[in-house]
Amino acid sequence: MKKNKKRFTVTYVNILLILLLYILRASGLLLLKIGDISPILLLPLVVSISLFFGEWNGAAAGFLVGLLMDTTTLGSSVFSCLCFMLIGLTCGVAANFYLNKNIKSALALSVCASFAYYLFKFLFLSIIAGTGIDGQYFASFVLPSIAYTSIFIIPFYFLQKKLKEL
Numbered sequence: 001m002k003k004n005k006k007r008f009t010v011t012y013v014n015i016l017l018i019l020l021l022y023i024l025r026a027s028g029l030l031l032l033k034i035g036d037i038s039p040i041l042l043l044p045l046v047v048s049i050s051l052f053f054g055e056w057n058g059a060a061a062g063f064l065v066g067l068l069m070d071t072t073t074l075g076s077s078v079f080s081c082l083c084f085m086l087i088g089l090t091c092g093v094a095a096n097f098y099l100n101k102n103i104k105s106a107l108a109l110s111v112c113a114s115f116a117y118y119l120f121k122f123l124f125l126s127i128i129a130g131t132g133i134d135g136q137y138f139a140s141f142v143l144p145s146i147a148y149t150s151i152f153i154i155p156f157y158f159l160q161k162k163l164k165e166l
Contacts, residue, residue, distance in 0.1 A: 006166055010053070010163050010166065014049055014163070017045065018045065025040075026072055036141065037141065037145050037148055038145075038148075039149040040114075040117070040149050041149075042068075042084075043110070043113060043117060044152045045065070045156050046084055046087060047088075047091050047106065047109050047110045047113050048159070048160040049061045049088065049160060050062070050087075050089070051095045051105070051106055051109060051157070051160065052161065052163070054096060055089050055093045058088030058089060058091055058092035059088045063088070065084045066078075066081030066085055083120055083121075084117075091113055103157055106153050106157040107154075110149070110153035111147075114146040118146055122142055
């Protein structure tokens with residue numbers, strides 16, 4: 001009984017954190033911009049959830065984050081939903097079977113997840129959507145965004161580690 005209560009408490013805390021970060025991001029109240037570059041704080045959160053709570057919890061968190069992000073996207077796109085869900089699933093599998101659950105692994109997973117997300121988004125925008133975005137955009141905007149987004153794994157790593165120890 002105590003284990004189920006702990007699991008529900010951790011789940012509710014993570015859902016509230018996702019909703020809070022999403023609302024702050026969507027409303028523009030959380031301004032962490034450096035020039036034109038702003039991090040996607042929800043990406044390292046999904047990575048840290050999947051690191052400590054497994055691939056299915058990571059996939060569920062990624063699905064929720066992607067669903068929320070797709071609600072503010074113009075048109076009907078499921079890009080973020082699928083991408084974040086796959087990132088949560090992949091990071092959870094990598095953490096469970098191949099990596100230690102330390103800060104170095106978390107940072108590596110965050111960099112890889114950020115790179116994958118921005119690469120898929122770049123390919124989606126330039127090839128499928130045909131927006132005419134070139135490689136200079138990738139070098140001047142995407143690569144700094146990957147680094148800036150990946151830094152935020154540090155607070156989320158320690159938060160999820162504390163939640164795991166409850």
